[in-house]
Amino acid sequence: MTRSATTHALVAALVCLLALLGLAPAVSAAPPSLRSNVSALPRPGIVTNGDVRMWMTSGAPATATTGSGTTVSVIVENTGDTPIDGATLRARVGTRPLDSLAAQQRWEEGKLPLGASASADADVPTIPPGTSETVKLSLTSSELDLSYTMATLPLRIELRGAGRPTTRLHSFVSWAAKDATFTRMSASVVVPVTLPNDPKLLTATGEERLEAWRKAIGPGSTIERLITSDPGVPVTWLIDPTVLDPAAAQDGTLPTAEQETTEASPASPSASPTSDGTSSPSESASGSASPSSEGSTESNSSGTSEPSESSESTDSADSGSTSPGTQPSEAAASVDELAANLRAKLAERPGNQSIAFTPYGDPDLSALTSARRPAGSQKILERSLSRPLSSELSELSETVVAAPVAPLDAGSTARLTAAWQKTRGSRPVVLTPNVSLDRTDVAAVTSATRRTTNQVTMVGYNAPLSRTLNDASVSNAEAAASLRASSLAIYQQQPTAERSLVIMGGRETVPVGRLKAIASALEQAPWVQPAALSTEESTSAPVVDLTPQAPPSETVWPRVAAPAFDAGDITTADKTIATLTKMAEIVVDGDDIVPAWTRNLDQVTSTRWRGDPADVDGLVEHASSTVSAIPQQIAVVPSRVNFFSDSGPISVTVKNGLARAVHGIEVNLTPRTYAVRFRSQPDAVDIPGKGQTSVRVPTVAQAAGRVSVDAKVTGPGDVRLGESDKHGAEIEINARPTGTWIFWVLGIVALLVFCYGLVRNRQKGTRRRDELARDIQL
Numbered sequence: 001m002t003r004s005a006t007t008h009a010l011v012a013a014l015v016c017l018l019a020l021l022g023l024a025p026a027v028s029a030a031p032p033s034l035r036s037n038v039s040a041l042p043r044p045g046i047v048t049n050g051d052v053r054m055w056m057t058s059g060a061p062a063t064a065t066t067g068s069g070t071t072v073s074v075i076v077e078n079t080g081d082t083p084i085d086g087a088t089l090r091a092r093v094g095t096r097p098l099d100s101l102a103a104q105q106r107w108e109e110g111k112l113p114l115g116a117s118a119s120a121d122a123d124v125p126t127i128p129p130g131t132s133e134t135v136k137l138s139l140t141s142s143e144l145d146l147s148y149t150m151a152t153l154p155l156r157i158e159l160r161g162a163g164r165p166t167t168r169l170h171s172f173v174s175w176a177a178k179d180a181t182f183t184r185m186s187a188s189v190v191v192p193v194t195l196p197n198d199p200k201l202l203t204a205t206g207e208e209r210l211e212a213w214r215k216a217i218g219p220g221s222t223i224e225r226l227i228t229s230d231p232g233v234p235v236t237w238l239i240d241p242t243v244l245d246p247a248a249a250q251d252g253t254l255p256t257a258e259q260e261t262t263e264a265s266p267a268s269p270s271a272s273p274t275s276d277g278t279s280s281p282s283e284s285a286s287g288s289a290s291p292s293s294e295g296s297t298e299s300n301s302s303g304t305s306e307p308s309e310s311s312e313s314t315d316s317a318d319s320g321s322t323s324p325g326t327q328p329s330e331a332a333a334s335v336d337e338l339a340a341n342l343r344a345k346l347a348e349r350p351g352n353q354s355i356a357f358t359p360y361g362d363p364d365l366s367a368l369t370s371a372r373r374p375a376g377s378q379k380i381l382e383r384s385l386s387r388p389l390s391s392e393l394s395e396l397s398e399t400v401v402a403a404p405v406a407p408l409d410a411g412s413t414a415r416l417t418a419a420w421q422k423t424r425g426s427r428p429v430v431l432t433p434n435v436s437l438d439r440t441d442v443a444a445v446t447s448a449t450r451r452t453t454n455q456v457t458m459v460g461y462n463a464p465l466s467r468t469l470n471d472a473s474v475s476n477a478e479a480a481a482s483l484r485a486s487s488l489a490i491y492q493q494q495p496t497a498e499r500s501l502v503i504m505g506g507r508e509t510v511p512v513g514r515l516k517a518i519a520s521a522l523e524q525a526p527w528v529q530p531a532a533l534s535t536e537e538s539t540s541a542p543v544v545d546l547t548p549q550a551p552p553s554e555t556v557w558p559r560v561a562a563p564a565f566d567a568g569d570i571t572t573a574d575k576t577i578a579t580l581t582k583m584a585e586i587v588v589d590g591d592d593i594v595p596a597w598t599r600n601l602d603q604v605t606s607t608r609w610r611g612d613p614a615d616v617d618g619l620v621e622h623a624s625s626t627v628s629a630i631p632q633q634i635a636v637v638p639s640r641v642n643f644f645s646d647s648g649p650i651s652v653t654v655k656n657g658l659a660r661a662v663h664g665i666e667v668n669l670t671p672r673t674y675a676v677r678f679r680s681q682p683d684a685v686d687i688p689g690k691g692q693t694s695v696r697v698p699t700v701a702q703a704a705g706r707v708s709v710d711a712k713v714t715g716p717g718d719v720r721l722g723e724s725d726k727h728g729a730e731i732e733i734n735a736r737p738t739g740t741w742i743f744w745v746l747g748i749v750a751l752l753v754f755c756y757g758l759v760r761n762r763q764k765g766t767r768r769r770d771e772l773a774r775d776i777q778l
Helices: 003-020 101-108 206-217 222-227 291-298 336-348 377-386 392-396 410-424 463-470 476-491 512-524 565-583 593-605 611-627 738-766 767-778
Strands: 046-049 052-060 070-078 089-095 117-125 133-141 150-161 166-175 185-193 234-238 297-299 305-307 355-359 429-433 449-452 455-462 500-504 527-528 633-634 639-643 646-655 663-671 675-676 685-687 693-699 705-715 720-721 731-735
Touching: 046 166, 052 150, 052 476, 070 089, 070 150, 070 166, 070 705, 089 593, 101 166, 101 476, 117 133, 150 476, 166 476, 185 222, 185 305, 185 463, 185 476, 185 512, 206 222, 206 336, 222 336, 222 512, 336 392, 336 449, 377 410, 377 593, 455 500, 455 512, 463 476, 463 500, 463 512, 476 500, 476 512, 512 527, 565 593, 565 611, 593 611, 633 663, 646 663, 646 685, 663 675, 663 731
Parallel strands: 185 234, 185 500, 185 527, 234 355, 429 455, 639 731
Antiparallel strands: 046 052, 052 070, 070 133, 089 117, 089 150, 150 166, 297 305, 449 455, 633 646, 646 693, 663 685, 663 705, 675 693, 705 720, 705 731
């Protein structure tokens, strides 16, 4: 064995030993596991071939130019049980440009030959099982001496040797001549910020609810890390108001907002929340590397990306670690405090970040306006659109836009516009895929903003560019390369025209690292000018005719699942609200109950539940059972009464299990036999929250015996209260009226006294006369 081989063997043995002991340093975070409703796309960026995983981590410079050459960094990971030894990595850059979106897609799918190319090779060090190596390949400027003014070149990276099949990765290299001039396209980035599809956010109460909201929007959460990041380019946060103004919980005790405040429990320092609501270590398995390591990179002025010592930028969808400096000294004590903390951070956002809101709860506008929408959809649609922003949210932004998750056809747009005008008094601004406006994503349009023949402003976003924000199948570097390639192909359609583009993320949260990678790609592309999104109504934008039928969902991005709610869910929710409306009339100052619960239940039509009908069914069933149990919390306390009198009052106790005071509670007592009669029923009473009160009922005992009494409890409007599932009587009276038995008792007592006197007299005998005379003289 040579010295080099011995060294490799010792290193491999040491790494394996450290891995077994849990001491091997983590090369990067865990692989990405984004929650997503979208269908899987081709995976040109992260390639798995047997026990080999390979992906690109960076390309420098971001745009190659005359005299610069290019360098790409690639990670090769060994997921098998044997070392990868003797492998070679080759980078080949084709000289035939891919200047159309169609050509680029064919290249990604492996349907286009590379053609003539320049290449660079590098030996791959031995990779022990469970570890990875980063390899750099450089092509010199002489090898890339091209005559193009601008071009997108195909890049193929191949791993050969080591007794394994060849592993290939396809990407792009963007090229621009040093003296090239560009009429820059305006590009706006829109990032949706919506809640995760966790039912506990709406159904849980107390500490369980607080913990669910901590994971959703608290320190270290995906949302908190995202909105406190600074991508460095103009970004519009498209926020569901529910994130910053949470709906009330489905709490059957009907607490006020102040009563919902709970003491926070200490957070565990060993783990932190992830986007799916679980806890995971902040470090990955020893010795492994994965595409999510791209989240912890820092870009320098040349466009290269190198791993950072800090995990501050780690993709929050991939890791639960908390950003340095974001953990407060004291945990929030309530959900409202968590939301207030998030609003405060948004208020301090950089000046190049703007905010727009969806309607409250991010309603599924595509499903609610469809020609085949479930019965009752119109009422929920109008209710969702009419709900105003709170004063705290209005301070952040007063802009509300329509962002249907799936494209709208002409009929759906008309229904949405009519409901928007009826409830908000204006026409909507609609964010929609370009394909729904132009029938294709490759149309050479000059403006992202269009208007329909009915003067509805439509802002179209580009699907190939938008895909790069959420596509979990590619690394951050590959997403950035794809964005540069797609945007350059779009630019070359009309290179001298002033144009605007919109890039919109999907409803699943965009990882921080991915957002920064895309922002950096936009900033470093000389044909793109990052700009803020305009959400103003336009009267001068080009006019488009919407199609009678929306484009198929498989032709648009993001790919969406089927709507989760149906007519049965809406019917159950309506019945629940009807029951709650009656109960609100009983509660003192209960005007806030129905609006709060309606905000909660209307979220069964939220976009975030798409593909999860079981969660929606659980929401409405939980609400229905919770509200059905509310009347049972105001009831008569079961008791037994000994009534030893002909007439007089008895005391009946009525309890209130709700957190709020109730008023106008009436108790109607009905004996099951005629042995007891009530002269009148008690007056209506008020009962404090979590308290009880007693009422006095004038009673007449007409015969002796045990009498069962049924108690009917009602509230204003004759609302039936009490425990309706009880089969026994609430009150039992042991009646013993004095009108009969008292005389028998007195007669028996008198007879006993008389008999006692007779017996005693006979025992003493008759007194003599001399004794009687002596007694008289004395």
